[in-house]
Amino acid sequence: MRALLLLGLGGCGLGLTESPSGGGDNLPTQGAGPYGRLEPNFDTIADEPFVVSDRDVSFEGAAALRRSDGGLRLWFGMREDGGAQVIGAAELADLHQLPDVAPREVFAALEDWEWEDGRVTNPAVIEVNGNLEMFYEAGTDAPVIGRAVSLDGGVTWEREAEPVLAGAASPTVAYVDGGYVMFVTRPDEPGLWRAESENGTAFAFADAPSIVPRPGVVDAFDTRTVGDPHVLVETSDAGRQHWGLWFTGTAEAPDAGPAPTAVGYAGSFDGVAWERFGGVDPVLVAPAGQPCVLLEGGDGLMLFHEEQRLHLGIAAAVHP
């Protein structure tokens, strides 16, 4: 009897397999921030926080989509020393590895299209009905927004012959409820502007900017300028649409050279009325330009450009 009891006690106390502590996986997040740059890791071949960089090439204004294997497809503006600004692309299997598809040119400005004026950059890429659509900035003194469509998953791109929006730069686009909503900067107007189109080929500006600088807010990171918008629209499992807008901002310019930009965030339930996040603070400290954010599970990944060895490279930051 006693032996049986001891056996029972011992057997019961053995337990089954170890289970890891948890309860914190896949938690929801809007990915607002704050973001922290990838820490340099000397055990990897990558040059954290940079994921795409080259000593002879500048990369700026990244757009990104997830690959089916969890890797990243990147598009960006790239310019070799002495060369023209073109649209480029690369692919990453992991943030801590070198690109498994090295940076390459996707297309350059067409010589006979005056409006592209020898410069294309700042692509925004979205997937619409199984096709890839790219909206990009073209031109120099009078920037415009062009559009290209790929029916083969990004191998080849067919460009619209005319710009889809004039007097605008740094596009970011969302395809919402069967229509296109774009946020851009305007060279002659401060702030971030919303523009809409039913078919993506002709956009019209809203009457007023969505986000403007905050010159009257003491210590705000964006008292002087806002720019480089990136919009992300998601519908929660609870069924409500949420709009997130990351953008760069600057405070007062230093005496010499351009002010470094930091990244801020605003949220909205309709894409029209926006509320800023974080008070006066940015979600990613300067210097950081042209954010692009991907959300997955409970994590946010931000790609941005930052100077490295006198060139711009694409770097990564994560939240939380």
Place this chain on the structure above:
Amino acid sequence: MKRLAPLLLLVPSTAAANPADMFGFGARGAGMGGAQVAVADDSSATYYNPARLAGGDDIRIDVGYQLAIPTLEVDGEDTNVDWSRGMTIGLLVPGRVAGRRIAIGAGIGLPDQHLTRTRSQPSPRPRFAYYDNRPQRLFLSADVAFELVPGLTIGGGLAYLSSTQGTVNLQGLIGFPQPEASDLELAINVDLETIRYPHLGVAWSATPWLDLGLSYRGGFVLELDLAFRIDGDVGLPDQEPVVDEGFLALTTASQDLFQPAQLTAGAAMRVTPRLTTAFDLAFHRWSTFDNPAARLAIDLDVGQFNDLVNLPPGLPLPRPHFHDTIVPRLGVEHRTWERADGAALRLRGGYVYEPTPAPEQIGATNFIDNDRHIMSVGAGFEWPGLGALIPRPFAIDAFVALTLLDGRDHAKLSPVDPTGDYRADGRVLAGGLTSKWRF
């Protein structure tokens, strides 16, 4: 000197109590949906209703093992809440004084992963408040029961848990600008202080076919108090210190664990000689649940550098606004098969509807909780004994329970809420065995 208090930083990831509250104590009770206040007849009465300890004449030792596997999802993704598993051990020793029944009992719920666990999470991080740390607790109770008049017994006792208080002190010289020149003495003092809460019960055999019971379990709050302090000079040995007799003190006070006071009334009716039904109605006083977030206080004196230190102001903790709940529990037990020598098979079933005490999480807090439906089945095999090896009757009880969490949407008021809208649902599969021995 700079001070900061209180500042919200971290939230212990729990709201309530122990594994017995969640999955029952012993396989018979769990198989009957926990409707045991008027029907518990073994050592599990130490948990359900101590008055029912004084119902038999045999010394009983019950040993079991229980396991619960949660799959709790937010937006369709599993949050990977830990499994809960561990032993249950119960002791019941009856006797008679002046012709009246008397019994003492003790119960232990012994998790085999963590005797106790406290985790802190960043304040806005969502967590399943009811399930996260709650099962990871050692449960101890000791009770006594008396028969006042034939058919009427009262019982009571104490349950034990521990709260944590700890301090870490460093004293000496902090090497600056050469950290290797530091010379610090370390002292650590951690106390696990006992928390006791009462458990009372009344049991009345109103008729040969009707038993009634009333049980009260006290509420409690376990506090987690931690302090870190470093005192000393900053500089280099044998030189004028950069900071003379500076200090940094950091204290946190948070709610480690909360159990609402619970009052349960129960009735058990022998509908036929073979069929018993039991019904409990429990009142859970969740409205006293406070925000468990850590209140952090920082106090420092770094001399000439005080002006360089900017401590943000503390933030008030939002109230969780939990509300009281009424929980109905229904259980049935059927003696399906029996033999003349006492061998028998009993089949059991149960259902519980437990409404959530948590409101929709529309603001800064994210205490995820849902209405629950718990369905259980169980079986008990009784043997009259196995010869000389086991001369007395013994039994094996088993149960399986499925908890289904109703899907629940949480829509935030602010478009810049860091968490945003989400939908939570899930299920918990639990099972267990209890061996019951008479002496």
